[in-house]
Amino acid sequence: MDAASIEEINKVRRAMGMKPLPVPGAAPQEAAKEPSPDPETGEKASTLEIREAQGFDNYKKAQEAEESKRKRAEKLAAIKKARELAQRNAVLQGKGLADDDDELDTKSWLKSQKKRQKKIEAEEKAREEKEAAERKAAEHTAADLAGVKVAHDMASFLDGDDQVLTLKDTGVLEEEDGDELENFELREREKLQERLDLKKKKPVYDPNDIDETGQIGILSHYDEEIHGKKRKAFTLDVGGASSDLADILAQAPVPKRRQQVGDLDTLEDAPPPASDYLDVSEIKVKKPKKKSKSSRQKKDDDDVLFPGDTTNLDNDMDIDGGAITFTKKPKVITDDFADDEDLQASLAQQRRDALKKRKKTRPEDIARQLRETTNDPDDALPSTEKAVVIDEISEFVDTLRADRDEEEQRRKAPKPKSANGPEAVTAMEDESDDEEMADAHDPRNEYEPSARRATTPLADLPLGVEEEKTVAQGMGATLSLLRDRHLLEEGQGAEAAEKFRQRQRFLAELNRRMAVFDEETRQQREKDRESERFKRMSTKEKEMWQQQQNSMREMHQSRVIDALYREGYKPDVQLRYIDEDGRSLGQKEAFKELSHQFHGKGSGKGKTDKKLKKLAEEKRRMEQSILDAGQIVGLGSAARDQGKRRREAGVRLA
Amino acid sequence: MIVVTVNDRLGTKAQIPAFPSDTVGQFKIMVAMKVGREPHEILLKRQGERPFKDHITLGDYGVSNGVQVDLEVDTGD
Numbered sequence: 001m002d003a004a005s006i007e008e009i010n011k012v013r014r015a016m017g018m019k020p021l022p023v024p025g026a027a028p029q030e031a032a033k034e035p036s037p038d039p040e041t042g043e044k045a046s047t048l049e050i051r052e053a054q055g056f057d058n059y060k061k062a063q064e065a066e067e068s069k070r071k072r073a074e075k076l077a078a079i080k081k082a083r084e085l086a087q088r089n090a091v092l093q094g095k096g097l098a099d100d101d102d103e104l105d106t107k108s109w110l111k112s113q114k115k116r117q118k119k120i121e122a123e124e125k126a127r128e129e130k131e132a133a134e135r136k137a138a139e140h141t142a143a144d145l146a147g148v149k150v151a152h153d154m155a156s157f158l159d160g161d162d163q164v165l166t167l168k169d170t171g172v173l174e175e176e177d178g179d180e181l182e183n184f185e186l187r188e189r190e191k192l193q194e195r196l197d198l199k200k201k202k203p204v205y206d207p208n209d210i211d212e213t214g215q216i217g218i219l220s221h222y223d224e225e226i227h228g229k230k231r232k233a234f235t236l237d238v239g240g241a242s243s244d245l246a247d248i249l250a251q252a253p254v255p256k257r258r259q260q261v262g263d264l265d266t267l268e269d270a271p272p273p274a275s276d277y278l279d280v281s282e283i284k285v286k287k288p289k290k291k292s293k294s295s296r297q298k299k300d301d302d303d304v305l306f307p308g309d310t311t312n313l314d315n316d317m318d319i320d321g322g323a324i325t326f327t328k329k330p331k332v333i334t335d336d337f338a339d340d341e342d343l344q345a346s347l348a349q350q351r352r353d354a355l356k357k358r359k360k361t362r363p364e365d366i367a368r369q370l371r372e373t374t375n376d377p378d379d380a381l382p383s384t385e386k387a388v389v390i391d392e393i394s395e396f397v398d399t400l401r402a403d404r405d406e407e408e409q410r411r412k413a414p415k416p417k418s419a420n421g422p423e424a425v426t427a428m429e430d431e432s433d434d435e436e437m438a439d440a441h442d443p444r445n446e447y448e449p450s451a452r453r454a455t456t457p458l459a460d461l462p463l464g465v466e467e468e469k470t471v472a473q474g475m476g477a478t479l480s481l482l483r484d485r486h487l488l489e490e491g492q493g494a495e496a497a498e499k500f501r502q503r504q505r506f507l508a509e510l511n512r513r514m515a516v517f518d519e520e521t522r523q524q525r526e527k528d529r530e531s532e533r534f535k536r537m538s539t540k541e542k543e544m545w546q547q548q549q550n551s552m553r554e555m556h557q558s559r560v561i562d563a564l565y566r567e568g569y570k571p572d573v574q575l576r577y578i579d580e581d582g583r584s585l586g587q588k589e590a591f592k593e594l595s596h597q598f599h600g601k602g603s604g605k606g607k608t609d610k611k612l613k614k615l616a617e618e619k620r621r622m623e624q625s626i627l628d629a630g631q632i633v634g635l636g637s638a639a640r641d642q643g644k645r646r647r648e649a650g651v652r653l654a
Numbered sequence: 655m656i657v658v659t660v661n662d663r664l665g666t667k668a669q670i671p672a673f674p675s676d677t678v679g680q681f682k683i684m685v686a687m688k689v690g691r692e693p694h695e696i697l698l699k700r701q702g703e704r705p706f707k708d709h710i711t712l713g714d715y716g717v718s719n720g721v722q723v724d725l726e727v728d729t730g731d
Contacts, residue, residue: 001657001669001671006671009670009671009684009687012683012684012687013684016680016683018676018680019673019675021655021671021672021673022655047675048674048675048711048713049675
């Protein structure tokens, strides 16, 4: 920006009434001048410069304020520090352990110690005395408890345990004649007992529960509800113990009504109790005395009791007055007993017999019995030879036996027929008879060895199922393995071998013939070459000759071989189709394969999948173990086939 | 004093001295003198910002020494 252009601009600015730009060369006369405050308001015009200047001032002020604040804080910190230092010094004033100010010699120190000891002892004594006095004042003797009620039965304290009694809770307004002591635990126990008793549903009237004192009120079981519960309580006397206590201790426990225990076992070992009806032979009826009979007669008479009866009874009546009923009653009762006298007597007799029998078992007998019982286990133990050992084989044999039994039972029914049959049939046709006989004997022949096997010692029998052969064991093992799995056809082995042998023989014969022909040809040629005639022939003639000879020889040979073929050659034609995987195909499969090849397209996805699945299945079958139960091959397959035939699912193990 | 560069993005640049306290309207008059166009046809703006308003000072827009301002034609819209 040169000065000229600026001045140019300044002209324009001045024309617009704007502040002229400062010209670089000219002195800055106006720029330094501060704008004077507005004369009307007395305020400075708020221009940018002023504001900026103010901003700087403000910043400066703020800085100063901060500075002063910092200074004040420093001053405060210094003061605080000084005060703390002073405080620390103040604490450290006084005497330390190490600085000993007043010099004490040992003697005076000891003296002072003694004095101190005495003082401590005196203090101790004074304190003890004081405590003792206090204790004496506060002591609570048994005498203090005299006249206090204890709200428990005396008997509950007879256990001898220490019981802690506390003052019983009473209502504030209740008028009670003094404090009562109770044991909380005992109270709880009593409550529980009461509740249990209520639960028991006792019968209202218990004939066994007769009070010995005989004070039994009518409907005494309502007493508690009417008068409230009778609480058992006693009062402590001066000695701290109740006077009742001695009584209770002296008193024997209330004898409980003992139940009569009748031992019915006495009859247990006796011979069967005699029936209610006596044997005729045993009946030994006492002849009733005439007197008793007469008395009964009399009793019958007595029962009537006519007022106007005139017997000696009348005298009694006269004597006894109104006590007739009294005298009569016992009489009647005795008569009732007399009625059963026979029965009673016989029963008593029986009991006595039983007792006698019982008594007869003397100690020696018991000892013998005991010995026998102890000996028994010994007898039982060592007989291991007789013990049955069950293993797979025996199980199997058992099943066989069971079958045989069934078989026999089945045979038994038609047996009579067959037994009758043979003679009748023999006359007609011998052969059929023989067969039948063989059949009839067959099961027995079959089963007898098995039965015998069952009795043979176990060690001789191979246990378990035979182990499966593996390919590693050799050719024979491999063959048997394949045969077991039905992977290898067997049966036409001999036939195939014969065929093979024949073919080999034929081939050998053919070879031999050919060899012979060759030899003959060679010899003949030699001979021809030796002959004069051949020597004389020209080359062309020789060739002709040899050709002729050769053709003749060949004709002969072919004739011979033709004959040989006709008699010995039996071609074995097998059309075998093998697919790309090396599997041999069946007729249908082969046709399908050929058809596909011919038409240039195979079967669809579904069919292909099915076929692949089938192939995989077959492969799996070949690899499976023979012992896999429930599978397609081996024993499992046999079991399954059988199951199918029998129409039952699953494998029968037994 | 600041020197503001006015660029019309058509190959012409003009350097104009001014005070930050000048309003945009006054500054436009200076620009008009320099570029030869009527002041009301001039629109000043910083690149990518809204156009400057006439009654606001350059200082308020933050225009300081050496700042470049774009010049466009103000159509009055």
